[in-house]
Amino acid sequence: MTTFDALGLSPKILKALETTSLKTPTPIQAQSIPPIMAGRDLMGLAQTGTGKTAAFGLPLLHRILDIGHPPGPKNIRALILVPTRELATQIRDNFLTFTQGTAVKIVMVVGGASVNRQAQALVRGADVLVATPGRLIDLIERGDVSLEKCGYLVLDEADHMLDMGFIHALRRIAKHIPVRRQTLMFSATMPKDIDEIAATYLRDPVKVQVAPPGKPAEKVTQGVHYIPNGDKARLLEEYLKKHPGEQALAFTRTKHGADKLAKVLAQWGFQVGAIHGNRSQNQRDRILTEFKSGGLDVLVATDVAARGIDIPTVRHVYNYDMPNVPENYVHRIGRTARAGAEGSSISFCAPAEMGELQAIEKILKKPLPVIGGAPWAADVIASAPKPGQRSGAKPGQGRSGPRGGGQGGGGARPGSKASGSKAAAKPGGSQAAPGGGNPNAPRGGAQAPRRTGGQKPGGQTPGGQRPGGQRPTGPRPR
Numbered sequence: 001m002t003t004f005d006a007l008g009l010s011p012k013i014l015k016a017l018e019t020t021s022l023k024t025p026t027p028i029q030a031q032s033i034p035p036i037m038a039g040r041d042l043m044g045l046a047q048t049g050t051g052k053t054a055a056f057g058l059p060l061l062h063r064i065l066d067i068g069h070p071p072g073p074k075n076i077r078a079l080i081l082v083p084t085r086e087l088a089t090q091i092r093d094n095f096l097t098f099t100q101g102t103a104v105k106i107v108m109v110v111g112g113a114s115v116n117r118q119a120q121a122l123v124r125g126a127d128v129l130v131a132t133p134g135r136l137i138d139l140i141e142r143g144d145v146s147l148e149k150c151g152y153l154v155l156d157e158a159d160h161m162l163d164m165g166f167i168h169a170l171r172r173i174a175k176h177i178p179v180r181r182q183t184l185m186f187s188a189t190m191p192k193d194i195d196e197i198a199a200t201y202l203r204d205p206v207k208v209q210v211a212p213p214g215k216p217a218e219k220v221t222q223g224v225h226y227i228p229n230g231d232k233a234r235l236l237e238e239y240l241k242k243h244p245g246e247q248a249l250a251f252t253r254t255k256h257g258a259d260k261l262a263k264v265l266a267q268w269g270f271q272v273g274a275i276h277g278n279r280s281q282n283q284r285d286r287i288l289t290e291f292k293s294g295g296l297d298v299l300v301a302t303d304v305a306a307r308g309i310d311i312p313t314v315r316h317v318y319n320y321d322m323p324n325v326p327e328n329y330v331h332r333i334g335r336t337a338r339a340g341a342e343g344s345s346i347s348f349c350a351p352a353e354m355g356e357l358q359a360i361e362k363i364l365k366k367p368l369p370v371i372g373g374a375p376w377a378a379d380v381i382a383s384a385p386k387p388g389q390r391s392g393a394k395p396g397q398g399r400s401g402p403r404g405g406g407q408g409g410g411g412a413r414p415g416s417k418a419s420g421s422k423a424a425a426k427p428g429g430s431q432a433a434p435g436g437g438n439p440n441a442p443r444g445g446a447q448a449p450r451r452t453g454g455q456k457p458g459g460q461t462p463g464g465q466r467p468g469g470q471r472p473t474g475p476r477p478r
Contacts, residue, residue, distance in 0.1 A: 002030045008037065010062045016100040017058075026051040027210040033059045036184060041205040043198055044186040047334065050210065052186045053094045056154055060184075061098055063152070064127050071125040074145055076107075078152035079177065080130045081170065083160045085110040085281055086288065090310050091156065092130045104128065109145075111135045112281030119144035133161070133169035140176060147176040152184070153201070159187045159194055159327060167197070174201065188334065189327040189363075220317075220333050221344040224357060226373030229350040229385075233264050235372075236318055239346065240270060240298060246315040247291070250300045251332050253321035261320060262300040271295065276302040303328050311335070319347035322356035329360045351376040351384035 002025050004017055025033065028046040035042055036059035046052055064077055071077050082088045092108040099106065107126040109118040111134050118135070122145045129136075129145070139145045153174075155161065161170065183201050187194060198205065227235050240248060252258040255276040262274035273287040273296050291299045292311050303323060314336045323329050329347075336343025347368065349357050354376055361367050376384075 004058070007033045009033070009058055010065050012065060012102050013058060013061060013098060016098050016102075019100065020097055022051075022054060026055075028052055028208065029055045029058070031208045031210065032056065035206040035208075036060065036182075037062055039063075039182055041183045041202040042185070043202060043205045043207045044184070045188070045190060045207075045209040046186070047188055047210075047330075052156070052188075053091055054098070056156070056184050056186060057091070057095055057098055060128075060152055060154070061095070061104060064104060065102060071105075071127060071149065073125055074122055074143075075125040075149045076122075076127070076129040076145065076147065077150065078128045078154070079136075079147065079150050079173075080128065080154040080156060081133060081136070081161070081166075081173070082130065082156045083132065083166060084157075084304050085112060085132060085284060086275075086304070087157060088130045088132055089285070089288075095128055095130070106130070109135045109139060110281060112279075112284070115139065115142075133166045133173060137169060137172060140173070147173070148178065150177045150181065152182050153177055155183070155185045155197070155201070157187060157331075158185050158197060159189045160331070167193075170197075189330055219342045220336060221342070222333065222347075222368055223345070223371035224347045224349050224368040225371055226376060227348050227350065229352075232320055232348045232350070233261060235348060236261075236320060237265070237268055237270075239316070239318065240265075243316060247294070247296070247311070247313050248298050248316040248318060249314055249332075249335050250298060250318040250320045251323070252300060252302055253324065255302055257321065258300045258302055262298075265298055265300070270297045272298040272300060274300040275304065277304050303332070315343050317343065317345040319345070322347060322349060322353040322360070324356060326356070326359040326363050330363070346371065349376075351380045354381050 004022070004025060005014055007025065007030070028044060028050050032042060032044050032055040036056060042056075044052060044055060046055075060078055067077070080091060082091060088108050088110050092106055095106045104127045105125070106128045107118075107121045108130045109122075110132045115135070115138055119139060119142065122129075122139070136145070140147070155170070161167065183203070183205075185194075185198060185202060185205075225235065236250060250261065252261055255278050258274045258276050262272045265272045273291060275284045275287050279287070287296070287299070290296050292313075294313070300320075303325075317333050317336050319329070319332060323332060333343075333345035336345065347357070347360075357368070
């Protein structure tokens with residue numbers, strides 16, 4: 001078995017590794033470290049949670065330690081570009097661990113924090129700069145940092161940088177870096193556009209691939225639960241209560257949706273936090289620290305957190321909203337089952353999200369196991385409101401799905417009694433869809449029967465819909 005010592009790493013780095021849980025190299029590390037130490041450009045493809053940071057960080061630091069003199073005012077030796085603040089923080093923290101007992105200086109610059117403080121940290125230069133593209137461009141334009149002596153460029157999660165439109169920022173930044181440099185690119189998925197980046201920025205690269213692009217970690221148990229949008233919050237509540245004391249991540253499509261879901265879960269007694277692009281860096285750091293320490297049961301996040309969260313205690317990932325970029329599914333569920341641990345992922349699929357589900361199954365090259373409900377019928381999908389279209393229901397307030405989708409469950413406000421039958425009070429009643437899913441799982445699915453009894457005065461059913469599918473009169477819920 002290969003060891004870090006056998007790879008020829010600096011004794012100073014090997015000593016720092018003794019304080020970590022890294023004992024033997026993972027496949028991506030064992031295959032990447034030698035060519036990087038030899039000065040080759042490299043394209044690395046590996047699943048999330050397999051140790052990509054150490055794969056490029058250890059050999060990069062080995063080469064920097066050989067230089068032996070400071071970089072000079074405002075200059076940097078190595079630049080690591082990442083798409084999110086959370087990933088920047090994770091890499092910075094790992095590099096600080098790897099460089100214990102050395103004079104290597106690590107600096108991080110990201111949006112949402114004081115640009116003046118970051119500029120001050122760069123006054124005497126840095127050996128390694130970990131940065132998000134937007135903030136780095138700000139500092140370059142202010143004259144607070146120079147890339148003229150940067151000999152190493154690392155693009156981590158390069159595919160996500162494409163998703164977030166950073167390609168133009170990358171082009172602006174690359175103009176300031178010498179052409180003669182070592183460039184490393186790492187990713188968990190391989191979209192077509194990434195070939196353009198590789199051809200543009202890498203010279204005769206070594207390609208290291210330890211798993212097929214887009215393949216999730218093997219120890220993640222995956223499944224899909226078909227459920228109307230209005231019933232998702234109560235369904236999530238039931239799943240969370242099945243696993244008390246086990247931390248979970250719930251992903252939403254929008255920042256507003258993350259805040260709304262977090263508020264509802266808090267009302268139902270969960271310790272919950274939400275992070276997304278509208279949170280300041282201090283807020284995001286505080287919430288993540290609280291989650292890591294076990295102070296939160298659930299973290300609700302947008303895809304900004306699908307990369308960069310490395311918390312081994314996360315056991316469950318819930319795709320509350322299906323991701324509209326199928327590759328993001330792999331990164332979302334990669335937040336669990338990290339470093340060889342086991343985890344589970346459950347995706348909640350509403351009628352309008354069948355297209356997203358099919359795109360995910362295409363990159364996985366297999367269908368997700370059905371653990372609740374049943375696939376939505378074509379007429380239900382056609383009549384469903386599209387993601388982002390206002391449907392008039394708040395999280396936790398159940399409405400019937402179009403043309404006979406499951407209804408009821410979430411109609412009661414937190415703390416109040418549900419009207420109608422007992423089955424309407426919780427999403428575990430008698431509405432499990434016939435023919436699909438686990439009979440012990442929470443209910444949901446396209447074929448759930450329409451409730452016919454228990455009408456309120458005026459003809460409204462407990463789910464908030466009049467007979468014949470007409471909307472109730474009065475203002476929409478806000």
